[in-house]
Amino acid sequence: MYDEPPLLRAVELRKSFGGRQALRGVSLAAHAGELVACIGPNGAGKTTLLTILADVQAPDSGEVVTSGPVAWVPQQPALYGRLTVAENLRLFARLEDAEDVDGAVARMLAQTGLEDRAAEQVIRLSGGNRQRVNVAIGLLSSPAVLLLDEPSAALDPRQRARLWEFVGGLAGTGTSVVYSTHFVSEAERHATRVLVLADGHALFWGTPAELERLVATNGAGADDFEEAFVAFLEQHER
Secondary structure, three states, X not given: XXXXXXXXXXXXXXXXXXXXXXXEEEEEEEOOOOEEEEEOOOOXXXXXXXXXXXXXXXXXXXEEEEOOOEEEEOOOOXXXXXXXXXXXXXXXXXXXXOOOHHHHHHHHHHHHOOHHHOOOEHHHOOHHHHHHHHHHHXXXXXXXXXXXXXXOOOOOHHHHHHHHHHHHHHHHOOOEEXXXXXXXXXXXXXXXXXXXXXXXXXXXXXXXXXXXXXXXXXXXXXXXXXXXXXXXXXXXXX
């Protein structure tokens, strides 16, 4: 399917917290321009997986191999509300040791479509625009791979649509995007491949269409992707 090696590859990742196994041998790969969705119920291991991919924490075993910088955008925006959009970007550009801070700020304002908000305090922004600033901070290092944890969780439908238009544009320029989501439709509409997690297990790895066919083959009779996903989890629990 892909001629080039993946920009991100994780092999047999395992992680435990006390007596609880958060990840039980999870593997995935993400190629240039690919959007990979991680879906599953609460406590499935999605955030643990992303923090390991981001090198925020280490796995107990397994390995992560990357080609180029990896950016991590957590669910909660790490922004300073009293600072303007431009001031936030300037601060984080300095923390990233950007060679041209002003150039990096201008580039991110243009890339995220926030030029007209540059002088506005972040606290006054809509949830969608705050998330854009949050993603812009992650993009300051020009990463090869962008990791997003529940990027649209607090957004209304219009804000979600705008966010995914922006993220899709990033993938179109070759950035590899790996994201977790509770909105199953966001995996169906936007992902090229889907990883289904439940209780730390990787239950499925493939395209949304393959997941639907798998559930249909098993007799679930699902009519749409969300129904297929719920049925797939129920089959696993039996």
